[in-house]
Amino acid sequence: MASSSASRSPSTSQAAARLSQVSHHMAASASSSSADVWASTPQAPADPIFALTAGYQADSFENKVNLGVGAYRDNEGKPFVLPVVRKAKQILAADESLDHEYLPIAGLPAFVKATGKLIFGADSPAIKEDRVVSIQTISGTGANHYGGAFLERFYEPWLGKSKADKVIYVSNPTWANHKAIFNSVGLTPVDYPYYDPSTIGLALPKFLDFLRSAPQQSVFLLHACAHNPTGVDPTRDQWEEIAAIFKERGHFAFFDCAYQGFASGDLDNDAWAVRHFVSQQIPLLVCQSYAKNAGLYGERIGALNLVATHAGSSPGGAERLRSQLLILQRQEISNPPTFGARIVGMILNDEAMFGEWKRDIGTMAGRIIAMRERLHDLLVNELKTPAPGPNGWDHVVKQIGMFTFTGLTPPQCKAMVERGHVYMTGNGRISMAGINDGNVEYVAQCFDKAVRGTL
Structure with a gap:
């Protein structure tokens, strides 16, 4: 009986072989499935600014210069921690009462309340009338993201429209990340004329004509000061012309x-x-960052400020706007980080520290202005470098902020990087913060040779 049963059943070795075959098949299928789920993921291009920095770091040339990074450097070429920020950090470190609990969804109250006053002014009618709604954000990038997302959901003229019709006009050129941010939240960024390469200045007539011809209630992104990447800002008279058209056409000002x-x-x-637009009752929002003016690049501290038509919770009121901003924040990060907000909140709310901060800011801005003047002097008076535009090299001292559009051509920029070891973007933009007393003469000499074609 046992012998008969054995004749009808597979041997132990046959069973083991079959089990092994099935196991291998299942493993191969699992491996194939795991590989396939990412098979269509394309390779994204490297960020050009960070790629430029990587090239600089890998360069062994002794006199190399990094004019690509958008971060302040002191006269020794080193990162600068503001003295007032050091003081605030010491105070926070010694305060045993501080904990690491969640902040409110809107952010640290002391920071949120003060940040709006900084940009609008304590005597602003929008502040006094409780029409400003502010939330703490992940630096200016987060503020731009929330600002775009909020408009995409709630801007009245866009309700019911497709992504293609939700157009936000951005200056040509603009910060490289603006278009990516707005595309990610369902908006369609479209260029408006801003920079005139023939004069290395503002293309004001074309800009004003574009404002007049754009559909009523269009949304325009405006750089509040120190335009990135050109350093070309309107004068106050020109801002007044721009604001007048905004008011006439009902445009929305998205200030960064x-x-x-x-x-x-x-x-x-x-x-x-910003304050002039508020005084003209132009609908607007403002994105703020404390990366540059407080040197808190890695702490990612910023704010988004919406100006409502009135206070309260009735239609169009500040409380309704606030309620929706809180939902956006909750969906994205739940609660903002604490450390940077505590530093800035302390500085903004302490009179003595606020005064110190203003002096620190003056130190940074003053050093950059001095480097503009020195570079200009070297190019014009010592090297007598042929100018890239009709106004000589005056744009170097007339432009403002961290960046300067030099007017150099792409081939000249390429020569600066590859043969001069002066790292800059291909559109001619340089960070003035990367220039110091130790390298300004070398940078000027490379400019001169690049323009003359001898580099």
């Missing part, structure tokens, strides 16, 4: 303010355009 105080050294001066 990454350099308040850092541009001219004066916090109020750099906020003038």
Whole structure:
């Protein structure tokens, strides 16, 4: 009986072989499935600015210069921690009462309340009438992201429209990340004329004509000061012309303010355009960053400020706007980070520390202005370098903020990088913060040779 049963059943070795075959098949299928789920993921190009920095770091040339990175450097070419920030960090470190609990969704209250006053002014009618709604963001990048997302959902003229019709006009050129941010939240960025390469200055007539011809209630992104990447800002008279057309056409002003105080050294001066638009009752929002003016690049501290038509919770009111901003924040990051907000909140709310901060800002802005003047002097008076535009090299001292559009051509920029070891972007933009007393003569000499074709 046992012998008969054995004759009808597979042997142990046959069973083991079959089990092994099935196991291999299942493993191969699993491996194939795992590989396939990412098979269509394309290779994204490297960020050009960070790629430029990587090239600089890998370069062994002794006199190499990095004019690509958008971060302040002191006269020794080193990162600069503001003295007032050091003081705030020491105070925070010694405070045993501080904990690491979640912040409110809107952010640190002391920071959120003060940041709006900094950009609009404490005597702003929008502040006094409780029409400003502010939330803490992940630096200026997060503020731009939330600003675009909020408009995409709630801007009245866009309701019911497709992505293609939700157009936000951005200056040509603009910060490289603007278009990517707005595309990611369902908007369609479209260029408006801003920079005139023939004069290395503002293309004001074309800009004003574009404002007049754009559909009513269009959304325009404006750089509040220290335009990135050109360093070309409108004058106050020109801002007044721009604001008049905004008011006439009902346009919406999407202000990006990454350099308040850092541009001219004066916090109020750099906020003038925003405050003028508020005084003209032009609908607007403002994105703020404390990366540059407080040197808090890695702490990612910023804010988004919406100006409502009135206070309260009735239609169009500030409370309704705030409620929706809180939902956006909750969906994205739940609660913003604490450390940078505590530093900036302390500085903004302490009179003595605020005064120190203004002096620190003046130090940074003053050094950049001095480097502009020195570079200009070398190019014009010592090297007598042929100018790239009709106004000589005056654009170097007339432009403002961290960046300068030099007017160099792409081949000249390529020569600067490859043969001069002076790292800059291919459109001719340089960071003035990368120039110091130790390298300004070398940089000027490379400019001269690049323009003359001898580099």
